Amino acid sequence: xxxxxxxxxxxxxxxxxxxxxxxxxxxxxxxxxxxxxxxxxxxxxxxxxxxxxxxxxxxxxxxxxxxxxxxxxxxxxxxxxxxxxxxxxxxxxxxxxxxxxxxxxxxxxxxxxxxxxxxxxxxxxxxxxxxxxxxxxxxxxxxxxxxxxxxxxxxxxxxxxxxxxxxxxxxxxxxxxxxxxxxxxxxxxxxxxxxxxxxxxxxxxxxxxxxxxxxxxxxxxxxxxxxxxxxxxxxxxxxxxxxxxxxxxxxxxxxxxxxxxxxxxxxxxxxxxxxxxxxxxxxxxxxxxxxxxxxxxxxxxxxxxxxxxxxxxxxxxxxxxxxxxxxxxxxxxxxxxxxxxxxxxxxxxxxxxxxxxxxxxxxxxxxxxxxxxxxxxxxxxxxxxxxxxxxxxxxxxxxxxxxxxxxxxxxxxxxxxxxxxxxxxxxxxxxxxxxxxxxxxxxxxxxxxxxxxxxxxxxxxxxxxxxxxxxxxxxxxxxxxxxxxxxxxxxxxxxx
Amino acid sequence: xxxxxxxxxxxxxxxxxxxxxxxxxxxxxxxxxxxxxxxxxxxxxxxxxxxxxxxxxxxxxxxxxxxxxxxxxxxxxxxxxxxxxxxxxxxxxxxxxxxxxxxxxxxxxxxxxxxxxxxxxxxxxxxxxxxxxxxxxxxxxxxxxxxxxxxxxxxxxxxxxxxxxxxxxxxxxxxxxxxxxxxxxxxxxxxxxxxxxxxxxxxxxxxxxxxxxxxxxxxxxxxxxxxxxxxxxxxxxxxxxxxxxxxxxxxxxxxxxxxxxxxxxxxxxxxxxxxxxxxxxxxxxxxxxxxxxxxxxxxxxxxxxxxxxxxxxxxxxxxxxxxxxxxxxxxxxxxxxxxxxxxxxxxxxxxxxxxxxxxxxxxxxxxxxxxxxxxxxxxxxxxxxxxxxxxxxxxxxxxxxxxxxxxxxxxxxxxxxxxxxxxxxxxxxxxxxxxxxxxxxxxxxxxxxxxxxxxxxxxxxxxxxxxxxxxxxxxxxxxxxxxxxxxxxxxxxxxx
Numbered sequence: 001x002x003x004x005x006x007x008x009x010x011x012x013x014x015x016x017x018x019x020x021x022x023x024x025x026x027x028x029x030x031x032x033x034x035x036x037x038x039x040x041x042x043x044x045x046x047x048x049x050x051x052x053x054x055x056x057x058x059x060x061x062x063x064x065x066x067x068x069x070x071x072x073x074x075x076x077x078x079x080x081x082x083x084x085x086x087x088x089x090x091x092x093x094x095x096x097x098x099x100x101x102x103x104x105x106x107x108x109x110x111x112x113x114x115x116x117x118x119x120x121x122x123x124x125x126x127x128x129x130x131x132x133x134x135x136x137x138x139x140x141x142x143x144x145x146x147x148x149x150x151x152x153x154x155x156x157x158x159x160x161x162x163x164x165x166x167x168x169x170x171x172x173x174x175x176x177x178x179x180x181x182x183x184x185x186x187x188x189x190x191x192x193x194x195x196x197x198x199x200x201x202x203x204x205x206x207x208x209x210x211x212x213x214x215x216x217x218x219x220x221x222x223x224x225x226x227x228x229x230x231x232x233x234x235x236x237x238x239x240x241x242x243x244x245x246x247x248x249x250x251x252x253x254x255x256x257x258x259x260x261x262x263x264x265x266x267x268x269x270x271x272x273x274x275x276x277x278x279x280x281x282x283x284x285x286x287x288x289x290x291x292x293x294x295x296x297x298x299x300x301x302x303x304x305x306x307x308x309x310x311x312x313x314x315x316x317x318x319x320x321x322x323x324x325x326x327x328x329x330x331x332x333x334x335x336x337x338x339x340x341x342x343x344x345x346x347x348x349x350x351x352x353x354x355x356x357x358x359x360x361x362x363x364x365x366x367x368x369x370x371x372x373x374x375x376x377x378x379x380x381x382x383x384x385x386x387x388x389x390x391x392x393x394x395x396x397x398x399x400x401x402x403x404x405x406x407x408x409x410x411x412x413x414x415x416x417x418x419x420x421x422x423x424x425x426x427x428x429x430x431x432x433x434x435x436x437x438x439x440x441x442x443x444x445x446x447x448x449x450x451x452x453x454x455x456x457x458x459x460x461x462x463x464x465x466x467x468x469x470x471x472x473x474x475x476x477x478x479x480x481x482x483x484x485x486x487x488x489x490x491x492x493x494x495x496x
Numbered sequence: 497x498x499x500x501x502x503x504x505x506x507x508x509x510x511x512x513x514x515x516x517x518x519x520x521x522x523x524x525x526x527x528x529x530x531x532x533x534x535x536x537x538x539x540x541x542x543x544x545x546x547x548x549x550x551x552x553x554x555x556x557x558x559x560x561x562x563x564x565x566x567x568x569x570x571x572x573x574x575x576x577x578x579x580x581x582x583x584x585x586x587x588x589x590x591x592x593x594x595x596x597x598x599x600x601x602x603x604x605x606x607x608x609x610x611x612x613x614x615x616x617x618x619x620x621x622x623x624x625x626x627x628x629x630x631x632x633x634x635x636x637x638x639x640x641x642x643x644x645x646x647x648x649x650x651x652x653x654x655x656x657x658x659x660x661x662x663x664x665x666x667x668x669x670x671x672x673x674x675x676x677x678x679x680x681x682x683x684x685x686x687x688x689x690x691x692x693x694x695x696x697x698x699x700x701x702x703x704x705x706x707x708x709x710x711x712x713x714x715x716x717x718x719x720x721x722x723x724x725x726x727x728x729x730x731x732x733x734x735x736x737x738x739x740x741x742x743x744x745x746x747x748x749x750x751x752x753x754x755x756x757x758x759x760x761x762x763x764x765x766x767x768x769x770x771x772x773x774x775x776x777x778x779x780x781x782x783x784x785x786x787x788x789x790x791x792x793x794x795x796x797x798x799x800x801x802x803x804x805x806x807x808x809x810x811x812x813x814x815x816x817x818x819x820x821x822x823x824x825x826x827x828x829x830x831x832x833x834x835x836x837x838x839x840x841x842x843x844x845x846x847x848x849x850x851x852x853x854x855x856x857x858x859x860x861x862x863x864x865x866x867x868x869x870x871x872x873x874x875x876x877x878x879x880x881x882x883x884x885x886x887x888x889x890x891x892x893x894x895x896x897x898x899x900x901x902x903x904x905x906x907x908x909x910x911x912x913x914x915x916x917x918x919x920x921x922x923x924x925x926x927x928x929x930x931x932x933x934x935x936x937x938x939x940x941x942x943x944x945x946x947x948x949x950x951x952x953x954x955x956x957x958x959x960x961x962x963x964x965x966x967x968x969x970x971x972x973x974x975x976x977x978x979x980x981x982x983x984x985x986x987x988x989x990x991x992x
Contacts, residue, residue: 014692019723022685023695038564040699043679043706050682050694068534069565183539186546189518196510198546199519203536210539227515
């Protein structure tokens with residue numbers, strides 16, 4: 001059953017023999033449909049619904065949210081409107097907020113959009129924003145995020161031709177800080193020992209309470225987090241992967257701004273997190289860019305000519321190298337012998353692609369292009385070292401996780417890749433440079449945006465709310481920074 | 497368990513090993529106390545409580561409302577405040593609104609006050625107000641009633657030295673129209689065929705939703721009604737009487753502005769209602785007044801001298817005759833032979849008390865008192881006829897009720913008297929004139945304000961909410977106006 005439900009009722013006219021209240025007659029029918037005796041209405045909704053109820057000739061569609069032992073009425077419409085039943089799934093990304101408008105009757109995605117989180121004007125990175133929050137900026141950050149979300153509501157509704165007040169449910173996943181800021185809660189405590197959030201499990205709220213411009217009493221489910229480091233976005237990804245439904249051991253690699261990984265099955269869940277992402281995100285490599293039109297996302301280097309060829313997102317003129325392009329480039333450089341296993345260029349191998357830029361040697365993917373504003377795109381040893389550090393962190397983390405439960409990597413039956421990099425990275429290249437574990441390619445499953453996917457699951461089947469809670473309660477966090485072997489593993493994993 | 501509960505918690509400090517959210521740590525302890533997993537907080541309360549939580553050294557008192565399978569948090573205070581735990585019971589009378597401030601820990605009544613319903617400025621009687629409501633006056637009537645209630649909150653709090661935001665629960669009973677106006681619902685439909693209220697069973701709301709100036713998230717229980725004619729005040733009275741708890745058949749006579757009676761036991765409940773009250777209310781008898789200081793409430797006539805003596809409420813100078821004084825006077829006039837069984841004066845019997853007032857004979861209770869503003873107080877045959885009509889209606893109604901279930905009056909084991917007249921009427925006099933059934937005096941139990949009493953019961957024991965619902969669902973309404981024998985019974989009962 002979806003997070004909100006629609007019930008078409010034919011309410012018998014009142015008579016001297018049945019002069020139960022107008023609302024009570026509706027409630028009787030709802031009870032017949034659902035078996036639920038406890039039916040709540042906000043008093044304002046009773047008042048505003050009366051004209052609809054009275055002009056409907058007894059033919060009404062009631063939208064309600066079923067929640068445990070009670071049903072909360074959300075709206076009343078005249079006639080049979082069951083085919084207009086929509087919800088929105090939202091991923092509160094630190095950089096990009098993504099939303100999907102979903103037809104709750106058919107499960108179809110009607111519109112899928114992303115918008116830069118308007119909070120970036122208070123800081124590109126999360127730490128800057130958290131500092132601003134701690135200086136009294138919580139409400140400004142909340143407003144910026146809400147503006148972004150409401151803009152997405154607007155865009156997805158317009159592109160689907162659906163009025164926003166037809167959205168009767170929302171499901172939202174984000175990291176712990178984003179979730180706090182969405183709710184107007186100061187996330188400062190998350191960043192200081194003992195790293196305690198204000199709240200992990202947020203009760204189901206309603207749209208008007210949080211300022212979301214959809215149906216005012218629509219239920220808003222917010223994914224729970226676990227402790228401070230495992231956010232609702234990760235819990236949502238775990239839910240989406242289904243790894244807690246199987247006996248088989250699976251691994252979820254969520255590579256976004258933060259790198260997170262979860263190992264487990266239906267009985268146990270072990271997770272760790274770290275700032276793995278930046279090397280892949282575009283903030284680190286000199287010619288890096290976000291995965292947007294024009295970003296180089298695939299690179300192949302001819303082993304004979306050593307000349308590169310590449311594709312860009314949407315086939316737009318190349319503007320930079322996104323994470324997947326960077327990983328491809330490194331894998332290809334290594335494969336054709338232009339890179340050694342320590343991450344150093346093999347300059348003895350001759351190619352016209354070696355050029356000196358800012359006193360350092362770079363491998364040129366594009367030439368200097370005068371006459372337009374496009375810069376040359378290249379890769380340096382420093383860029384490669386950064387990626388290898390990330391790779392080393394991932395490998396070390398995975399080794400710690402596996403050792404903690406005493407299993408070998410071969411026992412991992414499925415590897416779900418998610419997060420803004422997980423979506424684009426080539427499994428082959430990622431395995432080649434050691435970023436992904438060396439397992440048969442058919443064990444890798446690209447989830448895409450796991451956070452959004454889990455949010456969507458809850459919208460379409462509200463029983464996933466309990467599953468999300470179970471996941472958040474069950475997951476064990478492994479703190480890598482205090483782990484005795486992590487640094488050793490990290491150091492020895494810095495090679496391809 | 498009271499409608500709101502207080503829990504004293506000692507929340508362990510967060511540590512690296514326990515970095516659950518601040519709210520989640522509180523919820524864990526609440527779950528330990530109550531066994532309830534589902535704990536709801538309004539997001540505003542989380543935000544506003546954080547400074548209290550953080551400055552409390554972990555010692556907190558949480559006030560919450562337990563409701564089915566969930567606990568709704570109402571407030572958070574620093575330290576152990578369990579001894580400050582208050583609720584307010586309110587009777588929404590058409591004329592007088594009454595309130596009792598109750599210590600929910602001890603059950604003590606800290607203050608009990610009544611205030612004229614400020615709606616009277618839109619009409620003394622209900623019908624005038626309902627007409628005003630139907631002309632768009634709902635919000636004005638709601639405000640007037642709310643002003644009266646909030647004034648009572650203020651008065652009872654001041655007289656008890658308790659801040660109003662320490663009141664964490666309210667329980668409210670009123671007739672169907674008053675309940676509607678309290679909620680801002682137009683009660684017009686109640687008065688027109690097929691006599692349908694907007695709502696009988698009102699969900700538990702919170703104080704800020706209805707505009708009650710107590711703790712904003714305090715639960716507000718509003719007694720359900722049954723159909724249009726049996727109001728929440730009557731349901732509350734039935735609850736207070738306890739007649740649904742016994743196998744024995746009992747009768748509840750609720751004599752206020754309307755006369756209502758309920759016959760039944762734990763298995764069945766039969767009720768009827770009619771405008772019985774006005775004759776007793778002060779609007780009908782020429783020298784009538786409400787039961788207030790100076791009202792003559794007890795009358796004795798010396799059988800030898802035929803001279804009256806009387807007492808007044810609070811021993812203040814006599815200003816008029818309230819319902820109980822009127823019933824006493826009629827009973828005494830009949831008893832000493834000054835009145836015959838048809839309700840006519842026996843003028844042949846000489847007394848100086850017979851005087852002509854406005855061309856009609858009256859029996860003078862006081863003399864004309866010149867020199868002060870107090871009018872003479874007397875009783876006329878017309879006053880007596882009015883009371884006898886009320887009495888006839890009561891007798892006919894009771895006969896119809898008894899006949900419907902085939903029992904005799906002697907099988908009625910208890911007679912609970914309630915309502916603004918039920919409080920004051922002398923059972924002896926009421927039996928003497930036939931207003932009350934002829935049963936042994938020890939079967940009569942004065943409930944007082946049954947509506948307020950039932951509201952109080954719910955405050956102190958929230959399981960009575962379900963009992964009130966059961967009563968409202970179980971009670972069967974007998975429509976007297978369409979009953980074939982009622983008018984015959986009425987005509988034959990117009991004698992003493």
